[in-house]
Each structure stands twice: as structure tokens, then as C-alpha cells.
Amino acid sequence: MSKLGAVVESVEKHEKFVLEQVKRARSDTKFGREMTERWNKIKGGIPIGRAPTGLPLPRLALPEIDEPGEIARYLFGDGLPGEFPYLNGAYREMYLEPLEEIEIGSYRKSPNGKNGPSAKSNGAKPKVIPQEEPTRLFSGLMLAEDTNKRFHFLSAHQRSKRLSTAFDGPTLYGIDSDAEGVMGKVGEGGVAVDTVEDMVRLYDGFEVGAPNFSASMTISGPAPIIMAMYIAAAKRRFGPKVVPNLRGTIQADIFKEVQAQNETIFPTEASLRFLCDMIEWTTEQMPRWYPVSISGYHIGEAGSTPVQQAAYTLSNGFAYAEMLAARGVPVDQFAPRLSFFLDCGLDVEYIALSRVSRKIWAIGMRDVFGASPRGQMFKLHTQTSGRSLIAAEFKNNLTRTAAELMLAYMNGTNSCHSNSADEPFTTPSEEWIRLAAHGQAILLEESGIFKHTMNMLSGSPGMKAVERAVEKAILEEFREIESLGGVMGAVENRYQRSQIQNAAHRYEQQIYDGTRPVVGLTRYRDPNEEPPEIELARTPRKRQQLQVNRLKRFKKTNAGKADKALRKLAAVVESGENTFPALLEAAEVCSLGQITGCLQELVGHFRPMV
Amino acid sequence: MFNVRFAARMASPVRILTAVPICDGHDSAINTINLEFIRHGIEVVYLGFHRYAGDIVRAAIQEDVGAIGISSYNGGHIDFFAEVVRQLRRQGAGDIAVFGGGGGTITPDDAKIMQRQGVDQIFFAGTSLAAMADYVRKHYGKPRKKRPAKSRSDLVLARELTAIEDAYAGQGRLKQPKSQKASARNSKVIGFTGPGGAGKTTLIDELVLRFLQNEPQARIAILSHDPSVIGEGALLGDRATMINSQHDRVFMRSMATRGQAGGLSPATESCLTRLTKADFDYVIIETVGTGQEALPFRSKLIDQTVLVMNPDYGARLQLQKIVMLDVADIVVVNKTDLDRAKAALSEIEHRLTQNKRKQELVATVAKRHRDPGVDELYEMITASSKGDKK
Structure with missing residues (x-):
């Protein structure tokens, strides 16, 4: 039995506990009074801000309840934002405008839950600490210097430099740009990275150790190798002291690759070993780094239902926690460094999907793994659904993305990527990527929806109804996975894959039988639509050749050192020790393909599942 | 050599091969399309994702399919499709048609170039599953053409196996193969x-x-x-x-x-x-x-x-x-x-x-x-x- 069964039990136990508290608050006068007092104190401490129209509004919205049982149900069952079980949010305040005027109470928390300066400072206007923008835009195209230029374009107007990196196909599969048969794929759909030198070029001009910088890298199969290259590049530019300051995320989620995205290169067990080696090393040496982003996005994009997406993602997360705990990594070392990534589409489940996910994660991590509050928090990056975007009358995609953004922020995501409307055709062009970024600014900065009051929809009957239904369905999926021997067992039985494929097939059929209307395609289609003029991002053959030439030169220069480093790496792999330090050395002098090849020689290739 | 009792269980179906190109793991579309194809009576040899052009061509020849369907979502499709066509022709298997799609990633302009290079058909975003299956049945189910006598041994062998299968399906007659020269090796x-x-x-x-x-x-x-x-x-x-x-x-x-x-x-x-x-x-x-x-x-x-x-x-x-x-x-x-x-x-x-x-x-x-x-x-x-x- 894996720990997933225990997670199901802990969630059920928690539900029972909440009901007991409700009953107790109603029958035990003293406890009931305590509840009421606590509630009144919370309400009394909520600062009031003002909308630009002058309308006063509380910074935190709470349900209008005064009956002790209902108060207990809210406080224990949902929790205030930033409090267990975090249904309403991982942090007390998110997306809110900096507070300038205090009318009631003293308020000590600044945005994103970090302790800021006290708001009351001798009547002087409180110092405003600008909040970190939650907008992240995923980009990667052509060669490292081209992506670097895009990064500078995207982050020019942002206080914080949050770069999110997409890699090209050969890189995602651990293959060098000069390998036979990949010409044409180099720099397509993401940036080509073969060596530490490319990694230096990629983040050139950014101070990677600075507190306002973070890099996110979307790659899983060869993630430990790419991570090692990132560290090697940072060391080249800023010296070894930069390592503990590095901040960012690498996706590195092997389970979802095997279940949905198919970008994995070693057999699953070997991949998991290299991954855990990296997590163990980075959580110790780089305390600000997120070494795995447990991702449902690709499960959703591969066609799963929203419930399947959340269930497989959470169960994958618990499986990683179980593996790391079994290795002896302390839970408070790794748990706070696990982060999540979900898809947000247009199905109604998305109104509450991340809310429920936060709750289940918190209960499981606390009650099954014994994590402290920082390790109970489900820290979430969301991306709007690429699959929901279509080529026909593609400008409608702006509206689809806007609706999804709204859902994502209603779920309290910690950061978010909004897709560009031209994505059905190409890596986004600057025109459409700018519109995508501005969509977020319009929602968060221009509109008042999220600026003034946190927790707007918490406790609403509709939200509650969806939360309940989604939670029940996720636990059902957990039971099914557990009955197959946990995540690993289910993977080997290709349970998740076949469920996702069936859901994808159903979805397509529903589009054409009319169950799922798609505007511009199956409804209100313009019969005279002309193919749009889209600026395509394609990597010219000459650029691809440049990458190949640079790589060949690198290999020639480092030939002797590379051999030595690979021999050392091989010995470490065979010995069973942690491979990450040897990878770090190899990354200085070897190409991605050389390291992949060496490892595949030792542990074999991934055998795809259909 | 074979027993007629078993003949005509099922008519010989349309047979194609599908795959996703190298460095591309987007198999959601092709999985759905495969399911739809088999519902329409097509035999689909599925080679999987992240496949080299050479592997696709070798498999298509050995499996003696009427066509190759390629689902590409990760860019580089013009080069990749052209490479598949080129290798098929070089190996004397230019009679195997190549078709494919990639949602919106393959534009009408791309498709024109690809068709000039020998690709038979590109399905654009929004094509219904049924329309694709109909096209495949209509165009790729014709009896195999004869190949030049001097073809490579894989091509000959593959086509002979098809003839055997067709004969059992009650289509065509199986010529008794000319007495084979006893092979140097015995299997x-x-x-x-x-x-x-x-x-x-x-x-x-x-x-x-x-x-x-x-x-x-x-x-x-x-x-x-x-x-x-x-x-x-x-x-x-x-x-x-x-x-x-x-x-x-x-x-x-x-x-x-x-x-x-x-x-x-x-x-x-x-x-x-x-x-x-x-x-x-x-x-x-x-x-x-x-x-x-x-x-x-x-x-x-x-x-x-x-x-x-x-x-x-x-x-x-x-x-x-x-x-x-x-x-x-x-x-x-x-x-x-x-x-x-x-x-x-x-x-x-x-x-x-x-x-x-x-x-x-x-x-x-x-x-x-x-x-x-x-x-x-x-x-x-x-x-x-x-x-x-x-």
C-alpha cells in the first residue's frame, strides 16, 4: 500500500473532525463562545480600503455568519486565507493593492504573507512595499541569444525579473543539435541549449543571484543535466558564492511525462533516482530553488478531465514526497520546495479545482507526512489552457484566455501565464504575447475585481457545490490508483494514460456532436473566414547551422576533459551514490547529448507506453 | 500452402502507419485519431512518438501500409515530412502516400510547400475525425501496385506477406511462390x-x-x-x-x-x-x-x-x-x-x-x-x- 490510501483516510478524518467541531460549537457553550469571540476578533482586525470611487471595502471578505457552528465549519473546514487547510489561499493576502490607508485595527501582514513593516508608524504614511507581479510569460525561441532578447523585451517594464524558459525539442529529449535527424527541429518551439555556454548566453544581462530574479525552466526528462548546466553557467558569471542565492523552478516532473507528455528519456526508475538526487542536493544547497514543479498542465492538455488532472497531479506529488521521505530527506527540507503547476480551462470544475487541491495537499502533508505549515502549502503556478484555443477565428482566443485568467485568479494561483491568441499556429509573436501579458495587467491592475478585497467568492453556494463535487471525485480517483498499487503501480498498468486518452477522445467527439459548443468552429462560424495573417516564429536554417557549429567547437575544445568527466559520472552512477555532484562537474565540459548518451548507456532508454 | 477454410473471416482492411516525429511527444491528437480510424475499420500500425524519419520509413515498408500519417505539433514539419518522402522514394517505396496534420501549426502556406514536395494531404485544424477517416478509407485502401522486380528484399517480402493476408481475406489469389532458393541460413x-x-x-x-x-x-x-x-x-x-x-x-x-x-x-x-x-x-x-x-x-x-x-x-x-x-x-x-x-x-x-x-x-x-x-x-x-x- 502506498501512502495515497492514508491520504484519503486523512481527508475523510478531517471532514469528520470539522463536523465534530460544528456540533461541539453548538452544544458546548464555552467552545461556542470562543468561536464567536475569535470570529469577531478576526472581523474587527480587517482593514478597510477604498475603491477609486470612494467606496469603502474590507481587505478580506468573510461570510455573514454569526452562529458558532457555522463559524467553526468555516474556520476548520475552509480556513482563512493563509491558514490550514488553505482552501481559500496559500497566503493571507494576494493581488491586493498596497494598503495606504488604515481605518480599523492594526495590520501587520504585507502582500504574499511576508512580514512587512507595521502599518502604524507614527501617523506617517506607511511605506509601501510593491508586490511581486504574479505574471509569468513562458518563452523560448531559436537560439539562446534570441530568447535572451525576448526575455529582456518581456521583463523591461517589470520590477521583478521572472523568466520562464521553453526549450526546443532536441533539448527536451536530451539530444544535441548536431545529432543526425534533428535538423529542422533546432530552435523550434523553444530555445536550443546544448552546453553551459548556451546557458550563459540565455540569461545574459540578468543578475541571476539577485532577490528580484528568478528563472523557471520547463524541462523534465534531462532536468538534472539542465539544472547542472544552469548552476555551472551561474558560477561562470558570478562565482561559486552565487549558488545558494539562485532562485527559480525546474519542472523535472517525471511522473507526468510518463502519464501524459512523453518527454522522458531514461527508464522511469532511473529518472526518479536522478531526480531525487537533484532534489536532495538542491534543497540542501539552494534553499530558494524549487527543484520540481508537479504538473497537471500537460495532463490537462493531453486531454484529461479537470478532476483527473488534479487527482493525478496530487497523487504524483504525494508519491514524490513518499520517495524523498523513504530516502531519509527530512520532510521540512523538501516539502516547502515542492511546487505545483495546473492547467486552467473553461470547464466549470476550474472554478474550484485549485482550491480543493490546496486543501487535500495540506491535509495529506500535515497528517500523513508530518510537514510543518510551510510544507503544507500548495504553491501554484497556473497556465491558461492551450488546448482550448483554436485556429478558426483565432481572435476569440483572447476572450477564452481572459475567462480562464479570471478562473485562475479566483482560485488564488500564486503565479500565472496567459497564453497568446496566436498559439494554435506558432510560438507567440511579440504582438500577441504583449496582448497576453496586458490581459493580466488589465484584470489585476485596471479592474477592481482582485485589487480591493481578498476572498471575494469564498463560501458562495455555487463555489461550495463545485468544491464538494470535485473533492469527492478526486478522492474516488485516489482510491482507484491506490487499488492498483499506488502511483507507480498505476503507471505500470498504464491506468493514467488510458484514462487520459479516453477522456481526450470523448472531448473531441463532444465537439463534433455538439455537446461542447466551440464558437467560430461549431457555432456562429463565419463561412467567409480567410486564413489569418500570422507572423510565424521559425528558426532559419542558417541559425540552426550556427548552433551546430558552436556545439562542434565546444566539443572539440573540451574533448579530453569531457571523457574524464563522463568516466567519473559513470562510476558514480554504478556506485549508487548521489549523481548530482558528478553531473555538476560534467556540465562544465560536456554537452547535453554527451551526458544523456553516457547515462543511457548505463541505465537504458525510456520504453514508451502507448 | 494455406487452408481455404479460414478464408474470408474479414475483408482485407485499409492499412496505414501513424507516428509522431522526432523530438515531439504530442500524442494526444494521434491517439484520438487512431481510435477513430479503427472505429472506421482501418488497421493502424502505430509507431509512437519521438520517431526518426528513418524508423518511420523502415516500418512503413515492412508493414506494407498504404499510407503514413504523421502528427506534428512541435515545429520543423516542412523538413520532417520532406525527409520521410525523400527516404521512401530513395528506397523504392514512393507508392506509400504521406499525409498528416498539426492543428494550426501547419499553415496553408506550409501545406502548399509540403504538397509540392510530395506530401499527399494535410488536414488543418478543425477537420472532423470522421472526415479524416473517410479520406483515408477512400484514398489509401486501393490494392497495392506492383513494385519493380528488382526491389530490395524487404519490399518484396513485405508485399508477399500482404498477398498472403489478402488471400485469406478472400481478396486476390495467392500465386504459389516460385520455388525459393533454399536460404543459406535456416531460421x-x-x-x-x-x-x-x-x-x-x-x-x-x-x-x-x-x-x-x-x-x-x-x-x-x-x-x-x-x-x-x-x-x-x-x-x-x-x-x-x-x-x-x-x-x-x-x-x-x-x-x-x-x-x-x-x-x-x-x-x-x-x-x-x-x-x-x-x-x-x-x-x-x-x-x-x-x-x-x-x-x-x-x-x-x-x-x-x-x-x-x-x-x-x-x-x-x-x-x-x-x-x-x-x-x-x-x-x-x-x-x-x-x-x-x-x-x-x-x-x-x-x-x-x-x-x-x-x-x-x-x-x-x-x-x-x-x-x-x-x-x-x-x-x-x-x-x-x-x-x-x-
Whole structure:
């Protein structure tokens, strides 16, 4: 039995506990009074801000309840934002405008839950600490210097430099740009990275150790190798002291690759070993780094239902926690460094999907793994659904993305990527990527929806109804996975894959039988639509050749050192020790393909599942 | 050479190969399309994702498909499709059509270029699944054209196997092949059977890796079987998992059972006969996952039968009913990393001793790289072949 069964039990136990508290608050006068007092104190401490129209509004919205049982149900069952079980949010305040005027109470928390300066400072206007923008835009195209230029374009107007990196196909599969048969794929759909030198070029001009910088890298199969290259590049530019300051995320989620995205290169067990080696090393040496982003996005994009997406993602997360705990990594070392990534589409489940996910994660991590509050928090990056975007009358995609953004922020995501409307055709062009970024600014900065009051929809009957239904369905999926021997067992039985494929097939059929209307395609289609003029991002053959030439030169220069480093790496792999330090050395002098090849020689290739 | 009694179970279906290009894992669209194709009665050999052009072309020739469908979502499609067309033509298989799609990533302008380069058809975003299936049935189901007499041996062999299959489907007549020159090598034929989920495909692929590594000249043929859904097509997906078998020294043919129960196709025996006359050192035949009463190999052509089991076969009582345990030369218990493995091995060993004939038992974990159990199985198969090759 894996720990997933225990997670199901802990969630059920928690539900029972909440009901007991409700009953107790109603029958035990003293406890009931305590509840009421606590509630009144919370309400009394909520600062009031003002909308630009002058309308006063509380910074935190709470349900209008005064009956002790209902108060207990809210406080224990949902929790205030930033409090267990975090249904309403991982942090007390998110997306809110900096507070300038205090009318009631003293308020000590600044945005994103970090302790800021006290708001009351001798009547002087409180110092405003600008909040970190939650907008992240995923980009990667052509060669490292081209992506670097895009990064500078995207982050020019942002206080914080949050770069999110997409890699090209050969890189995602651990293959060098000069390998036979990949010409044409180099720099397509993401940036080509073969060596530490490319990694230096990629983040050139950014101070990677600075507190306002973070890099996110979307790659899983060869993630430990790419991570090692990132560290090697940072060391080249800023010296070894930069390592503990590095901040960012690498996706590195092997389970979802095997279940949905198919970008994995070693057999699953070997991949998991290299991954855990990296997590163990980075959580110790780089305390600000997120070494795995447990991702449902690709499960959703591969066609799963929203419930399947959340269930497989959470169960994958618990499986990683179980593996790391079994290795002896302390839970408070790794748990706070696990982060999540979900898809947000247009199905109604998305109104509450991340809310429920936060709750289940918190209960499981606390009650099954014994994590402290920082390790109970489900820290979430969301991306709007690429699959929901279509080529026909593609400008409608702006509206689809806007609706999804709204859902994502209603779920309290910690950061978010909004897709560009031209994505059905190409890596986004600057025109459409700018519109995508501005969509977020319009929602968060221009509109008042999220600026003034946190927790707007918490406790609403509709939200509650969806939360309940989604939670029940996720636990059902957990039971099914557990009955197959946990995540690993289910993977080997290709349970998740076949469920996702069936859901994808159903979805397509529903589009054409009319169950799922798609505007511009199956409804209100313009019969005279002309193919749009889209600026395509394609990597010219000459650029691809440049990458190949640079790589060949690198290999020639480092030939002797590379051999030595690979021999050392091989010995470490065979010995069973942690491979990450040897990878770090190899990354200085070897190409991605050389390291992949060496490892595949030792542990074999991934055998795809259909 | 073949028995007419079995003929005309199912008409010979349209047969195509589908794949996703190198460095591309987007298989959601193709999985959905494959399901739709087989619902429309098409036989689909699915090669999987992240596939080199060379692997696609080799497979298409060996499987003798009418067309190749490529689903590309990760860019580079103009180069990739062109490479597939170029290699097909270079190998004398330019009669195999190439079609594909990539949602919105393949623009109408791209499609024009691709069609000029020899691609038959690109389906754009928004094409319904039914429309695609109709197109495939209409355009790729024609009888195969004759190929020049001097074609490469793979092309000839592949087309002969098609002729055999068609004859069993009651289409066309099978010419008695001209008396084959006795091959310089005689094939050793090994039959693999066992319940679904035991890991036969993975095990065979690991054995192939050892053949290729240890016998640098050896050529191997594989006949692999997947069920046809009655009245529908078939999804022949073994190639997608058999990564080591996509090799120039391996000739693989995926066969659909086309309505016959028991784990093989009506045409299997004839195809096997044909293969043993070709230039292969080993011919491996894999059945569909079978039940406990199955006894698929009645052919005298088979030198050695291997039963592959999974430790989870159920209670001891079930073991008594597995007929293949009486006749198999080698019994493999795969997935012996599972909890029940030890008990399973000793139960099966006990069962085999009752048979009082020389049967080998071997424990493997085929999914493990360099598994010593698979090495042992390889030794068993090759050791016996050295002495008693016919």
C-alpha cells in the first residue's frame, strides 16, 4: 500500500473532525463562545480600503455568519486565507493593492504573507512595499541569444525579473543539435541549449543571484543535466558564492511525462533516482530553488478531465514526497520546495479545482507526512489552457484566455501565464504575447475585481457545490490508483494514460456532436473566414547551422576533459551514490547529448507506453 | 500452402502507419485519431512518438501500409515530412502516400510547400475525425501496385506477406511462390505466448537487443499479433514499445487477428512459412495475450515455445488449468520484482516437475536494463539453437 490510501483516510478524518467541531460549537457553550469571540476578533482586525470611487471595502471578505457552528465549519473546514487547510489561499493576502490607508485595527501582514513593516508608524504614511507581479510569460525561441532578447523585451517594464524558459525539442529529449535527424527541429518551439555556454548566453544581462530574479525552466526528462548546466553557467558569471542565492523552478516532473507528455528519456526508475538526487542536493544547497514543479498542465492538455488532472497531479506529488521521505530527506527540507503547476480551462470544475487541491495537499502533508505549515502549502503556478484555443477565428482566443485568467485568479494561483491568441499556429509573436501579458495587467491592475478585497467568492453556494463535487471525485480517483498499487503501480498498468486518452477522445467527439459548443468552429462560424495573417516564429536554417557549429567547437575544445568527466559520472552512477555532484562537474565540459548518451548507456532508454 | 477454410473471416482492411516525429511527444491528437480510424475499420500500425524519419520509413515498408500519417505539433514539419518522402522514394517505396496534420501549426502556406514536395494531404485544424477517416478509407485502401522486380528484399517480402493476408481475406489469389532458393541460413523459430500484461513485448525487445549486440551479422524477423475488434479495425501498437527492434537487421510485421480467436491470424502459418524461407537467423512470433486454455502454436515450424507469465496469475488452482504449461519449452516468470514473485516461482516449478519432461524455468524483470534473467533466457535460446538448428 502506498501512502495515497492514508491520504484519503486523512481527508475523510478531517471532514469528520470539522463536523465534530460544528456540533461541539453548538452544544458546548464555552467552545461556542470562543468561536464567536475569535470570529469577531478576526472581523474587527480587517482593514478597510477604498475603491477609486470612494467606496469603502474590507481587505478580506468573510461570510455573514454569526452562529458558532457555522463559524467553526468555516474556520476548520475552509480556513482563512493563509491558514490550514488553505482552501481559500496559500497566503493571507494576494493581488491586493498596497494598503495606504488604515481605518480599523492594526495590520501587520504585507502582500504574499511576508512580514512587512507595521502599518502604524507614527501617523506617517506607511511605506509601501510593491508586490511581486504574479505574471509569468513562458518563452523560448531559436537560439539562446534570441530568447535572451525576448526575455529582456518581456521583463523591461517589470520590477521583478521572472523568466520562464521553453526549450526546443532536441533539448527536451536530451539530444544535441548536431545529432543526425534533428535538423529542422533546432530552435523550434523553444530555445536550443546544448552546453553551459548556451546557458550563459540565455540569461545574459540578468543578475541571476539577485532577490528580484528568478528563472523557471520547463524541462523534465534531462532536468538534472539542465539544472547542472544552469548552476555551472551561474558560477561562470558570478562565482561559486552565487549558488545558494539562485532562485527559480525546474519542472523535472517525471511522473507526468510518463502519464501524459512523453518527454522522458531514461527508464522511469532511473529518472526518479536522478531526480531525487537533484532534489536532495538542491534543497540542501539552494534553499530558494524549487527543484520540481508537479504538473497537471500537460495532463490537462493531453486531454484529461479537470478532476483527473488534479487527482493525478496530487497523487504524483504525494508519491514524490513518499520517495524523498523513504530516502531519509527530512520532510521540512523538501516539502516547502515542492511546487505545483495546473492547467486552467473553461470547464466549470476550474472554478474550484485549485482550491480543493490546496486543501487535500495540506491535509495529506500535515497528517500523513508530518510537514510543518510551510510544507503544507500548495504553491501554484497556473497556465491558461492551450488546448482550448483554436485556429478558426483565432481572435476569440483572447476572450477564452481572459475567462480562464479570471478562473485562475479566483482560485488564488500564486503565479500565472496567459497564453497568446496566436498559439494554435506558432510560438507567440511579440504582438500577441504583449496582448497576453496586458490581459493580466488589465484584470489585476485596471479592474477592481482582485485589487480591493481578498476572498471575494469564498463560501458562495455555487463555489461550495463545485468544491464538494470535485473533492469527492478526486478522492474516488485516489482510491482507484491506490487499488492498483499506488502511483507507480498505476503507471505500470498504464491506468493514467488510458484514462487520459479516453477522456481526450470523448472531448473531441463532444465537439463534433455538439455537446461542447466551440464558437467560430461549431457555432456562429463565419463561412467567409480567410486564413489569418500570422507572423510565424521559425528558426532559419542558417541559425540552426550556427548552433551546430558552436556545439562542434565546444566539443572539440573540451574533448579530453569531457571523457574524464563522463568516466567519473559513470562510476558514480554504478556506485549508487548521489549523481548530482558528478553531473555538476560534467556540465562544465560536456554537452547535453554527451551526458544523456553516457547515462543511457548505463541505465537504458525510456520504453514508451502507448 | 494455406487452408481455404479460414478464408474470408474479414475483408482485407485499409492499412496505414501513424507516428509522431522526432523530438515531439504530442500524442494526444494521434491517439484520438487512431481510435477513430479503427472505429472506421482501418488497421493502424502505430509507431509512437519521438520517431526518426528513418524508423518511420523502415516500418512503413515492412508493414506494407498504404499510407503514413504523421502528427506534428512541435515545429520543423516542412523538413520532417520532406525527409520521410525523400527516404521512401530513395528506397523504392514512393507508392506509400504521406499525409498528416498539426492543428494550426501547419499553415496553408506550409501545406502548399509540403504538397509540392510530395506530401499527399494535410488536414488543418478543425477537420472532423470522421472526415479524416473517410479520406483515408477512400484514398489509401486501393490494392497495392506492383513494385519493380528488382526491389530490395524487404519490399518484396513485405508485399508477399500482404498477398498472403489478402488471400485469406478472400481478396486476390495467392500465386504459389516460385520455388525459393533454399536460404543459406535456416531460421530458428521461437514462439512467445502468455496472458496479456505479462510483458511479452518488452521481453522480446530486450532479447532482440541481445541478438543484435552479440551476433553482429544476425537478422531477425518478428511476427507480432494484436486483436482486431470484430467489425472494426485494429490498433497494432507493439512497435511503439519495441524500441530496440526498430533496426535495419530486424524485419517486423504486425498482424491483426482479423476475426480469428486463439491469439493468431488466419494467415499466420503461411506468413511464418514464408519468413522461414527468407534470410533470417531467428524468427520470433508473438501471440495476442491469451487465456488459460489457449494452445496457439500447433505449427511444426516452431522450434521452441516460450510461455511468459506474470506472478499475479491468481491462485494455485488456476495454475493447473494453464495448458501451455504442459507444452512450453521455456516458462518465463516476468516482473519478478513484484511481491508475489517468490511464491509464484516455486508454485510453477512444482507444477513443471509433474510434467516430467525437460522444461526450463527462468525469472526475469524485462523492464530492467541489463536484466540478468533476460541474459539467462537469451543463453537458453541461443545455446539450444547452436546444436539443433534444422
